[in-house]
Amino acid sequence: MHPIVTLVAQRVALGVLLLFAASILIFVGTSILPGDVAQSILGQSATPEALANLRAELGMDQPPLTRYFTWLGGVLQGDLGTALTNGRDIAESLGSRLGNTLFLAFWAAVVAVPLAIFLGLLAVRYKDRWPDRLISAVTLTTISIPEFMIGYVLIYWVSIQMGWFSSVAIINDSMSLGQKLNAIAIPVMVLTLVVLAHMMRMTRAAILNVMQSAYIETAELKGLGMLRIIRKHAFPNAIAPIVNVVMLNLAYLVVGVVVVEVVFAYPGMGQYLVDHVSKRDVPVVQACGLIFAAVYIGLNLVADLVSILTNPRLRHPK
Amino acid sequence: MTDPLLKIRGLKIGATIYPPGEKAREIEIVHGVDFDLAPGKVLGLIGESGAGKSTIGLASMAYGRGGVEITDGTVEVNGRDILKAPFRDVRRLRGGEVTYVSQSAAASFNPAKQIMEQVTEAAIFQNKFTKAQAEARAVDLFRKLGLPEPETIGNRYPHQVSGGQLQRCMTALALCPEPDLVVFDEPTTALDVTTQIDVLAAIKEAIRDTGVAALYITHDLAVVAQVSDHIMVLQQGAMVEYGTTDQIINDPQEDYTRALVSVRSIRHEEKQPTNTPVLRVENITARYSGLSFDVLKNINVELHPGQTLAVVGESGSGKSTLARVITGLLPPSAGRITFDGRTLTPDLATRPVEDLRELQMIYQMADTAMNPRQTVGTIIGRPLEFYFGLRGAEKQKRIQELLDEIELGDGFIDRYPAELSGGQKQRVCIARALAAKPKLIICDEVTSALDPLVADGILKLLLDLQKIEDVAYLFITHDLATVRAIADSIAVMYQGSVVRYGPKSQVLAPPFDDYTDLLLSSVPEMKLGWLEEVLRHRKMESAGH
Numbered sequence A: 001m002h003p004i005v006t007l008v009a010q011r012v013a014l015g016v017l018l019l020f021a022a023s024i025l026i027f028v029g030t031s032i033l034p035g036d037v038a039q040s041i042l043g044q045s046a047t048p049e050a051l052a053n054l055r056a057e058l059g060m061d062q063p064p065l066t067r068y069f070t071w072l073g074g075v076l077q078g079d080l081g082t083a084l085t086n087g088r089d090i091a092e093s094l095g096s097r098l099g100n101t102l103f104l105a106f107w108a109a110v111v112a113v114p115l116a117i118f119l120g121l122l123a124v125r126y127k128d129r130w131p132d133r134l135i136s137a138v139t140l141t142t143i144s145i146p147e148f149m150i151g152y153v154l155i156y157w158v159s160i161q162m163g164w165f166s167s168v169a170i171i172n173d174s175m176s177l178g179q180k181l182n183a184i185a186i187p188v189m190v191l192t193l194v195v196l197a198h199m200m201r202m203t204r205a206a207i208l209n210v211m212q213s214a215y216i217e218t219a220e221l222k223g224l225g226m227l228r229i230i231r232k233h234a235f236p237n238a239i240a241p242i243v244n245v246v247m248l249n250l251a252y253l254v255v256g257v258v259v260v261e262v263v264f265a266y267p268g269m270g271q272y273l274v275d276h277v278s279k280r281d282v283p284v285v286q287a288c289g290l291i292f293a294a295v296y297i298g299l300n301l302v303a304d305l306v307s308i309l310t311n312p313r314l315r316h317p318k
Numbered sequence B: 001m002t003d004p005l006l007k008i009r010g011l012k013i014g015a016t017i018y019p020p021g022e023k024a025r026e027i028e029i030v031h032g033v034d035f036d037l038a039p040g041k042v043l044g045l046i047g048e049s050g051a052g053k054s055t056i057g058l059a060s061m062a063y064g065r066g067g068v069e070i071t072d073g074t075v076e077v078n079g080r081d082i083l084k085a086p087f088r089d090v091r092r093l094r095g096g097e098v099t100y101v102s103q104s105a106a107a108s109f110n111p112a113k114q115i116m117e118q119v120t121e122a123a124i125f126q127n128k129f130t131k132a133q134a135e136a137r138a139v140d141l142f143r144k145l146g147l148p149e150p151e152t153i154g155n156r157y158p159h160q161v162s163g164g165q166l167q168r169c170m171t172a173l174a175l176c177p178e179p180d181l182v183v184f185d186e187p188t189t190a191l192d193v194t195t196q197i198d199v200l201a202a203i204k205e206a207i208r209d210t211g212v213a214a215l216y217i218t219h220d221l222a223v224v225a226q227v228s229d230h231i232m233v234l235q236q237g238a239m240v241e242y243g244t245t246d247q248i249i250n251d252p253q254e255d256y257t258r259a260l261v262s263v264r265s266i267r268h269e270e271k272q273p274t275n276t277p278v279l280r281v282e283n284i285t286a287r288y289s290g291l292s293f294d295v296l297k298n299i300n301v302e303l304h305p306g307q308t309l310a311v312v313g314e315s316g317s318g319k320s321t322l323a324r325v326i327t328g329l330l331p332p333s334a335g336r337i338t339f340d341g342r343t344l345t346p347d348l349a350t351r352p353v354e355d356l357r358e359l360q361m362i363y364q365m366a367d368t369a370m371n372p373r374q375t376v377g378t379i380i381g382r383p384l385e386f387y388f389g390l391r392g393a394e395k396q397k398r399i400q401e402l403l404d405e406i407e408l409g410d411g412f413i414d415r416y417p418a419e420l421s422g423g424q425k426q427r428v429c430i431a432r433a434l435a436a437k438p439k440l441i442i443c444d445e446v447t448s449a450l451d452p453l454v455a456d457g458i459l460k461l462l463l464d465l466q467k468i469e470d471v472a473y474l475f476i477t478h479d480l481a482t483v484r485a486i487a488d489s490i491a492v493m494y495q496g497s498v499v500r501y502g503p504k505s506q507v508l509a510p511p512f513d514d515y516t517d518l519l520l521s522s523v524p525e526m527k528l529g530w531l532e533e534v535l536r537h538r539k540m541e542s543a544g545h
Helices: A003-031 A037-042 A048-058 A064-076 A090-125 A130-144 A147-161 A177-211 A214-220 A226-255 A258-263 A269-278 A282-309 B053-059 B087-093 B115-125 B131-144 B163-175 B193-210 B221-227 B245-250 B255-261 B319-327 B353-358 B376-388 B392-405 B422-435 B452-469 B480-486 B514-521 B530-544
Strands: B006-017 B025-037 B042-046 B068-077 B098-101 B181-185 B213-218 B230-235 B238-244 B279-286 B296-303 B308-312 B334-339 B359-362 B440-444 B472-477 B489-494 B497-503
Touching (some): A037 A048, A090 A226, A147 A258, B006 B053, B053 B213, B131 B163, B163 B181, B221 B245, B221 B530, B230 B255, B308 B480, B319 B472, B376 B422, B392 B422, B422 B452, B489 B514
Parallel strands (some): B042 B230
Antiparallel strands (some): B006 B025, B230 B238, B279 B296, B489 B497
16 A cells, blocks of 8 residues: 555544544543532522532533543534533534634635745745845734734724724624625734734745755756745745644634634634633533634644645655 | 866855854955866866865856855856856856756755756756757666666656666756756765766766766865866865876876875784684674564674774665664664673663773764764763763873874863864764773774875774774774775675675685675776776676676
């Protein structure tokens, strides 16, 4: 069998294993949290009988191991349980929220990833000259400012002063794509500014690292132009580290956008999670945790696979 | 007389260096060099590392590596000063009129691209040929250079062909755009001798067939004598001597040239074996985990006290693996190692400290074998503390003694490795090994990274120290000249087996087995026409069989 098939199968198996480990951590983590859902639902004045009844109803009197497997069995069948606080099916309410989060993350990625790589290439081309310094300075500045700050600044200037886009990013299913994009334009800008620096700097570093290689000198001595050298000889050998950092940032776009969602009142997963954490709604927290873990593991798996598939030694064995 | 293709006048080249702990400063590394090269001729540039030969070679493409800059002089290619030409013209020159073959083809090929694409890239980019023409020409060159499957080898990736083949591909890359001049920068230095001779012959034939002119840069006078019409000897950025190849080899005028011609002048009397060997390797078989074949197959050798056993062979023959087995880094799958009358445990971790002390190692790369943040005194003092518990003034005294033994006198004790030359670094490594008062030192290619004259000094030192300290050397090398210089007995290794073993006088005397014959006859000799002679001889032999 082609060695690459084995390698890929190994990585995928490892990813699945990691996901199970993450599910255990999430379950144990939420189980040892202080506080009691029954108490928080019924309030301080609840009678002991009422509390015991509610616990039994919620399945909280079972041993932890049984509870874990019941939960896991449900998750594997697509049943994330019901929210304790409002009794709704979690999978259902999470579905549209997840869709919204992915929608925002997708458009932020569409803008940020090509821009970051392009700026990284540009910084290499003009290394240590003013374009490189300007790119570095600007991206470092935007990553250093807290994102809510950037959010409010952009709302003030872009939305209120110039009146270009909506300052509130509430979207719903009845809106057209154009309306939706208009609504999320400013959050996309904020997210882009936040993730740009990391990706751009890694691209720059990865390509500069490759530019030290002897085969770059060979290319220079062929009389090739700098941009062609970067594009044809340096970039293909720098893909693996670049994809790695891109995936980390994509994961951040899905998982780490809580603040931005709150600032723009965007109906995504982050807000949903924060709401339910404050209400001690454990099943919702678990479900969100598991989805975040799956996103992280999945995207990093993709990064691993890309670095395997772009390695010529693995792709074309002797 | 025809106009010269390459005309260099008063070439001065400077570089910015960053000495540790000091401010960066400018130094001059080439101090005004002049020469002409006629079309279709080959000029050999020879000298030790730091002589500026690569720098001069690259200057003919108006290129400076790293912080290197051409500060003065003119470089005319086809009558045009390329140092004053606009950058656009320089780019047309590179890869079009002048091309370059580097020492390490393995590093100079892009690992992510197929060979054909890289070989034809310059020819297509410079509009010399269309893609189809360039590819046809590349296949033709592959065939001329004796590469296997010339039609399809271009579809492979660099890691899918051997080092010698890749070096030929690099030559094809340089010849593909039909340049007027090729700069060969040590193109065979990284190859085994048996591979070197084939690549050398291929390069020579390609130069002759295409009528291209060449600058052939090397530190090996015997190699350059085979391919060049003229030779320029360089030392520390200045010309020492220039003449026809015949004159330089047979009638050198300058002392430095004479030293280069007569290098390896060490004469060593072979010692007789004693009754009790210090090291006995019996039936050793070993493999690396994950490999499906044995890297060492049933090895049997002996080494006597105060003597030198040279283990010689090509890369991949298993010589360094043998050292790993003896030092316990790789426990063998079968066999026994007896050291000074006692059996060594297979694994390093279970060996008593005494065994570790009496068996020391010196490595090829002195650079990486020393902690760059420790002074010479700390480096040499470490075994003194560890094995003998020496402290304070006593330790300092012993360090100074050792430094005297390796001829590095006062003032070196507080220096850092970065402040030493290559030869001095290797001397410090020798002192560190000696500090343990070992009975056996394994020397793994200790002179391979050094210039011939410096290597000679190291070998002389090792022989002198052997007399004083009565230490035995297991000397691993691919260089037969080194073997001749210092060995008492020799083991020739090939594909994991010892194919020939015995006292030096027997191993180096006919009748030879096939492999030893091939190995010995491949070592370049310092005379004109040696290459043709060997190839003719080989052709006759293969015809006779």
